Amino acid sequence: MAGNDLGGLLGGLLGGGKSGSGSGAILGALLGALGSGSGSGSGSGGNPLGGLLDMLTKSGLVDQKDSWVGTGQNQSVTGAQIQQALPDETLRKVAEEAGVTPEEAASDLARTLPRAVDKLTPEGQLPQAASLEELVRQQSL
Numbered sequence: 001m002a003g004n005d006l007g008g009l010l011g012g013l014l015g016g017g018k019s020g021s022g023s024g025a026i027l028g029a030l031l032g033a034l035g036s037g038s039g040s041g042s043g044s045g046g047n048p049l050g051g052l053l054d055m056l057t058k059s060g061l062v063d064q065k066d067s068w069v070g071t072g073q074n075q076s077v078t079g080a081q082i083q084q085a086l087p088d089e090t091l092r093k094v095a096e097e098a099g100v101t102p103e104e105a106a107s108d109l110a111r112t113l114p115r116a117v118d119k120l121t122p123e124g125q126l127p128q129a130a131s132l133e134e135l136v137r138q139q140s141l
Contacts, residue, residue: 024112025097025098026094026098026100026105026108026109026112027109027112027113027116029093029094029097029098030052030086030090030094030105030109031048031049031052032048033090033093033094033097034048034051034052034090035047035048035051047126049117049120049126050126053065053069053117053126055085055086056085058085059081059084059085061077061081061085063075064076064077064081064114065117067114068113068114068117068118068121069117069118069121069124069125069126070124071124074114074115074118075114076110076114077110077113077114078110079103079106079107079109079110080106081110082106082107082109082110082113083102083103083106086106088102091105091106094109
C-alpha cells in the first residue's frame with residue numbers, strides 16, 4: 001500500500017478526516033518507508049510500527065515510547081529527538097514525499113506519534129495484526 005493511502009487511514013485514525021494530507025500523510029510516509037525496508041529493518045515480524053518502536057528504544061526514548069504504548073499519560077518528544085531516532089535517509093524520504101523539510105517532518109511526527117502509537121496499541125502492547133493497514137482499520141472502527 002502506498003504511503004498516501006496509509007496516510008489517509010492514519011489521518012482518519014487521528015481525527016484528521018479522510019484526506020491523506022498533513023499529519024497522517026507524514027506518519028503514513030514514515031511507516032511506509034520503514035515497511036519497505038529503507039533506512040532500517042522493519043522489525044517485529046514485518047510490522048513497521050514495531051520497527052519504529054525499536055528505533056525509539058535504541059535512541060534512548062524508552063520512557064516516552066513506553067508511555068505511548070501503555071495505558072497511562074503520553075509523554076511528549078521533540079522534533080530534535082525524532083531526528084536523532086530516525087535514519088537521515090528515511091527522514092529525508094518522508095519529508096520529500098510530504099512536501100516539507102526534514103525538520104518540519106520531524107516536528108510533525110513529534111506531535112502525532114504519541115497519539116498514533118497510543119491508538120494503535122489499545123491493549124498496552126503491539127497487536128499482532130496481519131499488516132499495518134489492517135491494524136489501522138481495526139482501530140478506526
